Amino acid sequence: MKLAAILIGGILVNNFVLARFLGLCPFFGVSRQVETALGMSMAVVFVMTLASFITWLVQNLVLVPLHLEYLQTAAFILVIAALVQFVETVLRKTAPNLYTALGIYLPLITTNCAVLGVALLSVQQRYGLVEAVLNGMAGGVGWSLAILLFAGIRERLALSDIPPAMRGWPIAFISASLMAIAFFGFQGLFKEFFLR
């Protein structure tokens, strides 16, 4: 039951982009086309899940036993940076087109606050290993859901008649905020359906 709560919560209720406002830079940067958004979202899901796993291990097997919790931020960033660099190296070899399409936004997953955010949140909620990994995956899937929907919207916006002053970033920001308001409707979802 708690796992279902984490899953639904991470994907819909507390969506990382639309409710927690994390990971906005690549969210806006890679959402011009659905194809690149799909590639980016796969990378983000992979990084968030794996980062959650490794950071949980680091936190609970290294930092806590040695009373080094204060190194949390530095250690987590080290893990995430290495992980993203690894993903980048592999991607460059195996999927060069996706690598070029993602461009600068791939290394930006490193400084993407969503990845560090999900790791820190798992620690804060005192999740076990399975819960932490699930939280990471749910966060990634929620991020992917948001960016894929947004990319679909932006592809249509590109063909619409928008006033010159609003074209590009202004209308993108406004659309995203309208999406966030729409996702607000998921608040209370869990209480209504699961805790009846």
Place this chain on the structure above:
Amino acid sequence: MLEAILVMAISGAFFGGLLAYAARRFAVPVDERAEAIAAALPGANCGACGYPGCSGLAAAIAAGHAPADACPVGGPRVAAVVASILGVQVDTTRERQVARVSCGGGPRCQDRYVYQGIPDCRADAACPGQGHKACSWACLGLGTCVRACPFDAIFMGPDGLPVVDKEKCTGCGKCVAACPHNCIALVPVSARVHVLCRNRNPGPVVRKMCQVGCIACRACERVCPTGAIRVRDNCAEIDYALCTSCGACAQKCPVHTIVMEPEQEREVSAAAAS
């Protein structure tokens, strides 16, 4: 304290090792010629060639997608070096081009309203009427082109019109792309006569907007010895392939739209130095 240092050091070493392994296992072959070409290019990363930075252009040249003289900043000298790396000949007869602002309005062009907003021509041009100037082709004078130049070759003159320093200008074209009214054009460096107007409206309409706008009277056409200047679509245009820089049109123009650069070009450099 010691544990903290050890933990970070060991983690760093572990991940460093992992990345070193990944770099070897997933290595991507790189063309050596691309590296040599990248070293020969100016390294300004201005993007004028249309590729992402000098390394991007080097990769494109090595792959054969771009010609050896694709770098407008490097000019013939760099093109020759790149050509020697590739082992090909390159055409060195093209003349260097520099930017020229095709508007002489400034304070002589009417304002439709007072613009108080983001001090950028592109923001101004998004306002009603394509900007606060009465003429939709006018220079708005907010300096977007000045900021776009990677070589410090363009600066704002005293009357709100940009001035190009021909010595520093490399013809990269960034200012041309930055201007929302397309006021700036690239012309051959030896060109000394310029029509400072691009207004397509008929003469009487232009007179109301701007004191130095072209009224399409064709006086310039009649005096030109080579037929280089023609009035097209209510505005005079010079074909620099035919122009001999005699200055007859500049003398004849009743509204002083056409200007001729003085012999002493140090006037520009002196203003730049001040």
